[in-house]
Amino acid sequence: MKANKKKNRISLSSIQDFFSEHDSVIKESFIALLICALGDLFAGILLGKMTFFLETFPGLLVIIPGAIGMRGNIFGSFASRISTNLHIGMISPKFELSEQLNNNILSSFVLTLILSLFLAIIAKIFCIIFHFESIALIDFILISVIAGIISTIIMLPVTMFISFKSFNHGWDPDNITTPLIAAIGDLFTLPAIVASLYVLNYLNTSLLIKEIFTLILTVFVISAFVYVFRMSSESKKIITQSTPVLLVSSILGVSAGGIFNSSIETLLTNPSLLTLMPLFSGESGSLVSILSARLSSGLHYGLIEPLRKPEGESLHNFMICYVLAIVMFPLIGFIAENSTNILGSAGVGYLNIILISLISGLILISVMIFVVYYISITSYNRDIDPDNIVIPISTSVTDAISSLILISVSLFILGALI
Template identity: 60%
Template sequence: MKKIKLLLKMIRQIFSIIISFIVNSFIFIYRKINYIFSIPYLIGHRFKYFFKETNNVLREAFIALLICAIGDLFAGIILGNMTSFLAAFPGLLVIIPGAIGMRGNIFGALGSRLATNLHIGLLSPEFKRSKILSENILSSLILTMILSIFLAFLAKGICIIFGFESISLVDFTLISLFAGVISSVIMLPLTMLISLKSFENGWDPDNISTPVIAAFGDLFTLPAIILAIILVSFLSSVILKYIVFVFIILIAILSFIYGIKAGGEMKKILKQSTPVLLVCSFLGVTAGGFLNNSINTLLKNPSLLTLVPLFSGESGNLVSILGARLSSALHAGLISPVLKPEKTTIRNFSIIIFLAILIYPIIGFLAEISSKLLNIPGLGFIPIIGISTIAGILLISVMLLIVFLISSLSYKNGLDPDNIVIPISTSVTDSLSSLTLISISIMILSLLNL
């Protein structure tokens, strides 16, 4: 009898275990199915929260990027039609990315400083003559002269090292400096106007001013280079060229010495900006070297030449928005200068990735449609949009971490982000953008046998 009771007890326990297992299994399956079905809701909720939280930022930044894309498109169209200049002046392509980047770096930083001074009351919205305004204007002009000459020497050096056919050092220097001065005459008042308007309308300069200033820099640099080439061609005498060459170098050196000895804001700007901009110039010329190394591919596919300023400009704008926002967050204490991304940093990463997914297909489309309208040989919408999107997402994925590291390390070491983060970040972007765009272009063109 005891054995039967024990047996029945065992059977009940076994059934209890089996029933418990079945019930728990169904509960587990139910929860998993419920979770799977809730994923769209969770994603939708996250996106809804993300868009609600960042709506103003996305709207301002996307509008700025579209405005910049129009400016970069004109620059691309000019470059796409400069094939005769590039053939007649070998090595000229080496200096173009550096010259474009230099304009954005110098005047983007100027716009950032002017906006800051307007907000804290050191400058009046009327931009009346004052010491701080004069120092900012003179600093920008001195930096333009010094960097233009440095770009020319770097470009000639790159051509010699890699065996590129090129124009003389004197021609490089005269074209670079004349183009710098011509574009500065336009960029200075424009930068002041953009800074003032962003201040008056309550726009966030992190999202508006820097990208728009950079776009105008892209737009006016190439026409300035063409005009500089025409001016240099008027100097038919070799002796006259050498006299002008020596004279402008002396003027640039004396101006720089004057700025350093003047002290105050001018000394601070020149001391902090010059080393950074020299590094940026090197990176810009390196980008030009990448492009010049693929000059035959670019000349055979002018729509790719049209895409180069668009791709480089919009990539630099995305990076400058991120750099400016991270710098502002560091100053405001919203994030700490640590090497591990925090919640605010990750949200800013998400903003840039979302904008990148929107803007890269658009600029590929713009490059191709402009080529068709101007009867320039194109690649077709699908190939060029694919090139732009794939290269863009790859580039931005790398640049998110680079900008984050530059922002955190510069702030941690007591450097002014207005003079450090955006110039270095955008210059690294210029260099990597050329390498990424050319590599992806060659890969896709070879796959499509174009």
């Protein structure tokens, strides 16, 4: 009996030590995730208001998750590289333009252009394979590339501002930038797509002008890609390591869009689930991005050993992820249900939505922490910068499976309660 009491005291003491040691990390990440949730809520409400565009431009829904995910992947990796370079002194915290920073800026811009073009092609192929009614390929290209250019003009300066400001204020950019960048990406991608639809609508007045404009845009994208690829060894490294991963990520993003599209009836009959979708996907991706960035930085400056079995600092990062998940997933469930009620629609009930969000989130995070860890140590051991590949892969996998997990858990819980 005494031994059991001693073990309980040791266990309680260990928990208290853990929270004391990682208090600032949890607080910084929680604030960033909360802001991210607000951005994702706005995205969910905006998506619900895009019914007219979704009907007018069939197949648009397939490309939206991929476009949103791509912003987070590219600029999350951009922020992670800046964070790592700030930590190890490769970039000045005074925000001075340098070759290292310039290479990162141009590479991120070009990656957005080329991936936007690829995303449009994949979305059209996906629609053909699964017999979805859709707009023409040329329309997909114009929507995707124009939206990519618009969002990049916003995302580049915002990403740098957040990265440098957080570092200069003594906050760890790994805990701040990735969820905030994801939220801002979610916030501005949909308006950028809407803006591109207006441009497309204007160009539809003349098929010849639209075809010429698309050709010029495509040539510009390919030329910019080739130019930056040849510009320096650092740019070549970023593009070479990032492009294959981002191509796979785009395919996964389009797959998520297909899953979303095929489940639309279930979501429409339960409006709070529809509102929860971008919240759940965004928070899951942000949690995974925080873990990815922290593991990457830890590997770079020796706090984490790339071992087959995670231990030490890696396990601490896993625990931080779980703590944040236990707090955030019930919260976003509450936010989704409350927003649905305020907008005058019938929800599924606070208890149901909180259970759905929490259980789905814990299942997803339990899978993803090991996916992130082993991608991180594998890339590091093969001399591939984790900053270039871990966030794109992990967030895209998260996007692809989050819908399946959320819908499956929702059907199970709601079905069990009927």
